[in-house]
Amino acid sequence: MRLNSKEIQSIVRIAKEIYGEDVSVYLFGSRTDDTKRGGDIDLLIRTESPKKGILDRIRMKARLKQTERLAREFEICDRHIQRIHEALDALHAEIPMSVDFYAGLDQDQIRCMDQFIFRFSKLQDAMGAKLFRYVLTYLDEDVSSLPMRDVLNLLERFRIIDKADEWGYIRELRNEIAHDYPLLENDIVSVLNELISKVPLLESIYERLRQRIKSVSL
Secondary structure (H helix, E strand, C coil): CCCCHHHHHHHHHHHHHHHCCCCEEEEECHHHCCCCCCCCCEEEEECCCCCCCHHHHHHHHHHHHHHHHHHHHHHHHHHHHHHHHHHHHHHCCCCCCCHHHHHCCCHHHHHHHHHHHHHHHHHHHHHHHHHHHHHHHHCCCCCCCCCHHHHHHHHHHCCCCCCHHHHHHHHHHHHHHHCCCCCCHHHHHHHHHHHHHCHHHHHHHHHHHHHHHHHHHC
């Protein structure tokens, strides 16, 4: 059977959520063949509860897609966070950095700094462009047509972020350093130090997203 333990747990949990505790779930089709690759997850649902119709089948299919999408984005963000810490550890810098330290970076340290900036940007993009909306959709909020500001306000209401304005500030910081603007060394170091100081905040928001999903998945 080509399903991992997390996928099995998610399928059973969602089936119980929609069909009740007495539900039985059976896998059939290509996913039962360990010699094959890919393929849809084909499920047979049996329950002693009153017969469920097409709307519940559609609801379960949508829920499974949401769960799969969330798992994929969490995995991507985990990788970005890991690379951020690897870059900062390899940089061997005292934080906050001094201008003298920045001016004396060797080639390996420059590569580490570039990796930090790249991964920080990718993490914020993944959270802001996808994960925020995926989590809110999972919480039954219709955010398909909401502008980013309204999404941030919703996240603040759910206490996933403390202040909507703070997210915009972090985004402007990374835009400032990620683009080839003619900045003075003093300015570059100030922005880099501020970005590095925001890593724990990004991780805190990320962890709240995870915990919010767990709280409605129990």
